[in-house]
Amino acid sequence: MDADDLYDAAAAERLVPEPPKRVDAPERTPFERDRARVVHAASSRRLAAKTQVVGPSSDDFVRNRLTHSLEVAQVARDLSRALGSQPDIAETAALAHDLGHPPFGHNGERLLATVSESCGGFEGNAQTLRLLTRLEAKSVDAAGRSVGLNLTRATLDACTKYPWTRDEAEPAGGVHTDGTPRGVVKFGVYDDDLPVFTWLRRGAPTGEGSRRRCLEAQVMDLADDVAYSVHDVEDGVVAGKIDLTRLDVAALGETVRTWYVPDADDATLAAVLADLRAVGSWPGRAHDGSRAALAALKNLTSDLIGRFCGDVQTATSAAADGPFVRYATDLVVPRRTLLEISLLKGVAAHYVMQTDERLALLERQRELLAELVTVLCERGPEVLDRPFADDWRDAADDAGRLRVVVDQVASLTDASAVAWHQRLC
Structure with a gap:
C-alpha cells in the first residue's frame, strides 16, 4: 500500500478549503504542497542568519538554524520512509521545527519569555505554530484574515512538538543543547491561537492521552x-x-x-x-x-x-x-x-x-533584546514592519500590542536584531 493511502481525508484537510490547481500543473499530493510552502516561506530563509549553537557570523563552517533544519529534515525523511509513513509530512515538520526561534537561539527565547509574561509568555514551538497559521503570508480566510501557510491537518499536527498550553506545561528544568538554562516552560500554543490548535488536533487522543504526539x-x-x-x-x-x-x-x-x-x-x-x-x-x-x-x-x-x-x-x-x-x-x-x-x-x-566568554556574550544578547522590546513598545507602528504595524493597530489592549512587538522581534535574525538596536536604541 502506498503511504498516501494510509492518511484519510481529515489528515489532508486544510483550515481554509482551496480550489483545485491548474490542470496542467505538475501533479502533487497535499503533503508535497505543504513541504513546498515551508521551503518558500520567508521564515525559512531567515533561519540562515539565526544562531544554532554559536552565532552564524562567527565562522564559515559553523552550522546555523537553516543548515541544521535541512539535516534534521533528511534524517526525518529517511526514518519516516523506512517506517512506511508519509515522508513529506515528517520532512516538512523537520524543516519547520525551528521557524519560531528568535534571534540568539534559546538565549533569545529565554529573554522574550521573561518580557512577555503579561501577554501569555513566549516559546519557540508555540511561535512556530503562530507563524505557520497566522504570521506567514500565503492564505486568508473569507474575512480576509491571514491563516498563514494553510497547511494540512496532518502536517500541522506533526509540527506540534508540545501539544499543550502554557498552563498545562510542566515546570522548566535542565539545560538546552546550546548550554542555556531551561528557564522557559515548554508548550506548543498561545491562548489566542487555541482555535486553530483545536482544529489541527481533531482526531488526536483525548483524556489521559491528550498530550500524546502523532508518530x-x-x-x-x-x-x-x-x-x-x-x-x-x-x-x-x-x-x-x-x-x-x-x-x-x-x-x-x-x-x-x-x-x-x-x-x-x-x-x-x-x-x-x-x-x-x-x-x-x-x-x-x-x-x-x-x-x-x-x-x-x-x-x-x-x-x-x-x-x-x-x-x-x-x-x-x-x-x-x-x-x-x-x-x-x-x-x-x-x-x-x-x-x-x-x-x-x-x-x-x-x-x-x-x-566564560560564551556566558558573557549570552548576557549581552539578552540586554540587547530587552532594550529593543522596550523601544518598540514605546514607538509602536512608527517603527514596526508594515504587517506588524497593522497588527498593532488591530490589537485590543496593551497585552495584544506587546504580543505584536514580540512577534516582530522574534522574526528578526541575529544581525537584524543588532542593526535594529543600533538604529533605535
Whole structure:
C-alpha cells in the first residue's frame, strides 16, 4: 500500500478549503504542497542568519538554524520512509521545527519569555505554530484574515512538538543543547491561537492521552536529537575543541547527568562510550584537518545516524505491527540509543559550550533584546514592519500590542536584531 493511502481525508484537510490547481500543473499530493510552502516561506530563509549553537557570523563552517533544519529534515525523511509513513509530512515538520526561534537561539527565547509574561509568555514551538497559521503570508480566510501557510491537518499536527498550553506545561528544568538554562516552560500554543490548535488536533487522543504526539511529530523530534548529537560533535572536532581519542569519561558523566539524563551512572556511560568507540569509523588518532581526516569524520557521522535510526526502526517495528502513521502507534527509542545520543550531546556540551566568554556574550544578547522590546513598545507602528504595524493597530489592549512587538522581534535574525538596536536604541 502506498503511504498516501494510509492518511484519510481529515489528515489532508486544510483550515481554509482551496480550489483545485491548474490542470496542467505538475501533479502533487497535499503533503508535497505543504513541504513546498515551508521551503518558500520567508521564515525559512531567515533561519540562515539565526544562531544554532554559536552565532552564524562567527565562522564559515559553523552550522546555523537553516543548515541544521535541512539535516534534521533528511534524517526525518529517511526514518519516516523506512517506517512506511508519509515522508513529506515528517520532512516538512523537520524543516519547520525551528521557524519560531528568535534571534540568539534559546538565549533569545529565554529573554522574550521573561518580557512577555503579561501577554501569555513566549516559546519557540508555540511561535512556530503562530507563524505557520497566522504570521506567514500565503492564505486568508473569507474575512480576509491571514491563516498563514494553510497547511494540512496532518502536517500541522506533526509540527506540534508540545501539544499543550502554557498552563498545562510542566515546570522548566535542565539545560538546552546550546548550554542555556531551561528557564522557559515548554508548550506548543498561545491562548489566542487555541482555535486553530483545536482544529489541527481533531482526531488526536483525548483524556489521559491528550498530550500524546502523532508518530510523525515523534520522528521529527528524534531526528532533531540525532542531528544535534552527531553534528555538534563534528563541528567541535573540526574546530579543534574535541579530540575523540581523549575523552574524560568522569567529566562527561557529570555533564550528561546535569544536562540530559540525571540517572545515568558512570559505569553505564563508560560502557556506552566503549560501544560507540567500537563503531568501525570511530577515529584512532587525533583529527589533523586533512581531507582524509575530514572524510573519515563524515563517515563517522553517517554511521552514527544510521546506527541510531536503525535501532529505533527495529525497536518500533518489534513493538507493533503498524501501520506507523499518525496515532496508530508510537516511536520506540531504546534506552541504549537514548544514552548514546545523550553521551554525544554531553561531549559537545562539555568541550564546546561551557566557556566564560560564551556566558558573557549570552548576557549581552539578552540586554540587547530587552532594550529593543522596550523601544518598540514605546514607538509602536512608527517603527514596526508594515504587517506588524497593522497588527498593532488591530490589537485590543496593551497585552495584544506587546504580543505584536514580540512577534516582530522574534522574526528578526541575529544581525537584524543588532542593526535594529543600533538604529533605535
